[in-house]
Amino acid sequence: MGINRWSALVLALCLLQGCGPGTEPSMPQSAAPAAPVAQPPAEPVEAPLAETPQTTPAPPSPHEVSILPGADAQTAIQEALILAKPGSVVQLEEGVYNLELGLSLDVEGVTIRGRGMDKTVLDFKQQVAGSEGLFVTSKNVALEDFAVVDTKGNGIKSQGSDNIVIRRVRAEWTGGPKETNGAYGIYPVSSANVLVEDCVAIGGSDSGIYVGQSRNVIVRRCRAEYNVAGIEIENCHGADVYECTATNNTGGILVFDLPDLPQQRGHDIRLLDNKVFANNTPNFAPKGNIVATVPTGTGVMVMANSNVEVFNNEIRDHDTANMLVVSYQSTLIEIKDPNYYPYAEAIHVHDNTFGACGAKPGGERGELIAALAGTPLPDIVWDGIVNQAKFVDAKLPPEAGLYIQNNADTQGEVTFVSLGGAAVLPDPTGAVVKRDLSEHSGALPALKPIEIPVTQ
Template sequence: MKTAAYVGVALAAVMAAACSPEKKESQVDQAQASASADFQKNLLKQLISAQPGDVIELPAGKFQLNRSLSLNVDGVTIRGAGMDKTILSFKDQIQGAEGLLVNASDFIIENLAIEDTIGDALKVNEGENIIIRNIRVEWTNGPSTENGAYGIYPVQTKNTLVEGTVAIGASDAGIYVGQSRNVIVRNNRAEFNVAGIEIENTIGADVYDNVATNNTGGILVFNMPNLPQPGHSTRVYNNKIFQNNTENFGHEGTPVAAVPAGSGVVINSNDNVEIFNNEISDNDTANVIVSSYYMAGYYSDKSTQEAFDPYPEGIYIYGNQFTGGGSSPDHLELKALKLAKYGLGGSLPDILWDGVVDAKKMVDGQVPEGLKLCIDNGDAGIINVDASNDFKNISTDITPHKCSLKKLPQIVLEFDQPASAEDEVAQVEAADA
């Protein structure tokens, strides 16, 4: 069953007002406002009355919405005419925080844009079999602490695909997948966010073929306490992660507010993470940072959630192409370290590690093989800042990290991925050729 949020009469009024020379600009604005009001009314009605199997199709146009949208029915598809053609603007939002809040499974959203929400742009909560495809989320005033926290935000989901999206200007993370299982994040672009792409407390994620640039941190793999599940088993590969040097504009007290500007990939407290076959370049603090929860700058109490494991373990970095980076680190301690060890014209190595390990797990004074930070990346260097000992024994010896780990399996989503509208057109054209 298909339904459509077309507002033909109102759109015709807008076109007539815009094309008629005797109409004043205020009348055009009034017609546009009327069209947006009708569009919002019809869309709210369709979301409320939606049934499993419905496809809600949204026309091309820019529509001003002043209240949050929500969907609570499984099996619904929302489809626009394109991320630069169907634009839902919340610049004048007066009610709610999210742009669209979804509490449902078997949900697909594609081919539209959500702009300038007060809070999160698109949040999907506690659903299974989620596809977020060809969506643009953006705060059009540029990087600002006043922007919403999350752009694309599936949380506590299972079997989730985020692909072909663009996320710009989030004050926390442009694309955030949290507390989820079985996730693929691919072919996306994240720019001018605090965190471009963040995988947090998620079990089993593949993050590949993305572009992360002009963020504070490009791609983050985090594990935080006091959340429903710990995270592990993430692969970050075949991405382009470059020039993530935007000043941090996150809200004070949030985890990402402590991320140094100039961070390419950041692993914090997460286990079993592979970073491979990426192009990582010109991130001014470091191209890769591996740190514990204690050294991240935002923890309040080392006794937080007794079962929480704050140490990154089983980290494997290999086959990446590193260029530039480390030439102008953020945070005073790192600036001083760079100056003291490498001089004014020098740079920190590609990989920065805080050196914090779990003493309780040591065997004969050594980290067990499966828990090591392993590096097989040509001439890439590492600096261990020995943070737990107040930076007393800084080391650039890569020998303890010349090891390998068992590679993680590919993530396979446990549902059939229906073709996008563009794929369907391409298949028809191919058949006709």
């Protein structure tokens, strides 16, 4: 066990007396999450690993508690998380930890660190309580270099946890995609300044990486596989997703906004430099979840958000479509929330490379689209539902439009269909289906990259 008696004494004294400025032992730099760097240039970058920001190894510190796997690990980890002080590092040594209860952290400024996402494994196969593996409710927290596997509910959830950094963490259900898997692998919600980087999420019956109702979010260099939704940004204000790989999910990357929630009107979302391919795993979401409406074989799906920029991505090999742009009405779920804005507006899709798609549209929704548009479906499917209340001269004002320009397709032409608002027409078969991209030529101003301020 890695903590010595002196460490324990200092910690105990701190707890008793409070560590004022005079008594505070010096804190290693790495105890605080490293300041995320600003987003890289818009050009596709194949960043060599050595150039990515790394934390410096932590020197031994009075604030570090080291824990080994074993029968007492459940209590040891939970005690350490409770007794932690701002600046503490809870070091989880290499090995498999068999845990029966969900863990929780509610102390600010704490780092939980393992020895690698394949070396320190928190295994929840025997879990009897806790709706997640790890639940964080404090700010300025860093979670690094461990895995959370086979939880009964979500893998890692953080709520109200501003300035959280989750890096090189794996959340996985090891039995493959199954409806009985937990919902979300990595699940920050209702937080400001969220950084998820170099993480892996596999098997979520809702989303691998899901950021909900948050502000100022970066998800980068992550891999999401065999989830229903690989990466989902939901009801967020300001998020960048870049250099991620989403494959073998039902849908690769989703940008959604849903009604009846405290934070709505998702906006200012950028998806860039991602590889989104072959997301054709049959939808295995429990039926009441919104992602159960995602057609199997969807690359990128944008629903009910404003100001979304999708560029420099590689999006290919999807059975339904490489990209869906829809309003919430197209779910055919009744909207009861008077404050909800269901439209997808100001969407800018440019400089992407599309590949094959549309040969086998999935699910009820895929079949509906195919009935209108025929197969194979094109690269980009737009439901064509617009807010007519905004019309000027029978058209949306330019700043609210859908723009598709300068994309490439390895199969030839970039293809497109507008379903003409069929989903909201009394007789959908009467919809005016258009394949012409000319109405969508043009551009919107580039959105600003997300920057996460240094707070500690």
